[in-house]
Ligand code: HEC
Ligand code: HEC
């Protein structure tokens with residue numbers, strides 16, 4: 254009788270642990286990080302396959318960079334950005350980012366879908382190639 258109860262308690266504990274850790278293991282292996290394609294005509298022409306700033310910086314800060322660009326370009330009329338390595342870019346979402354990353358779907362969208370981000374820029378800003 255005692256052992257019988259113990260079995261139930263252990264089974265109960267096992268079920269409990271499986272349930273509370275469910276979010277930790279469910280979906281593991283299903284959603285590997287997306288492959289981000291750099292296969293565009295503009296990037297193919299670059300001698301150095303570099304973004305505006307370091308890759309790790311871009312990965313973490315492109316949203317802030319774009320916000321700053323918008324404010325400076327629209328409010329202050331300051332439309333040129335000098336990168337840390339001295340290259341100069343126009344502060345433009347469609348004209349600069351999507352010039353190199355013209356494969357928005359295989360690059361920006363792929364990562365945003367993966368992390369669940371939905372930038373609402375494209376109701377106003379043109380995606381080059383969409384408009385002929
Ligand atoms: C309601 C419409 C609207 C939305 C939504 C919007 N923008 Fe803009 N944006 C504008 C307008 C209008 C300008 C001014 C265009 C100019 O002066 O060149 C502008 C200019 C900019 C500029 C500088 C100029 C250029 O060519 O890009 C940046 C950068 C920018 N926006 C980024 C963003 C980002 C990033 C988002 C999404 C998070 C966004 N905008 C969403 C309307 C919008
Ligand atoms: C001159 C071409 C060029 C321009 C302009 C450009 N990129 Fe890039 N971008 C690249 C290249 C090339 C890489 C890959 C860099 C590497 O692997 O070191 C990259 C990498 C990135 C990454 C990191 C991807 C990853 O794998 O983590 C992000 C995010 C990014 N770019 C966003 C942007 C945004 C947003 C803009 C506009 C503000 C922009 N890029 C403008 C060429 C460009």
Ligand code: HEC
Pocket residue numbers: 289312315316319350351354357360361362364365368370371372373374
């Ligand atoms: C390596 C992954 C990755 C790539 C590639 C990437 N993004 Fe992002 N993006 C993110 C993450 C993560 C966020 C932040 C989501 C949040 O904070 O909710 C974000 C947010 C943004 C935002 C701000 C959204 C908002 O509503 O404030 C903009 C604008 C943006 N990305 C533009 C771009 C553009 C344009 C490209 C392609 C040139 C691009 N991103 C490529 C990961 C990426």
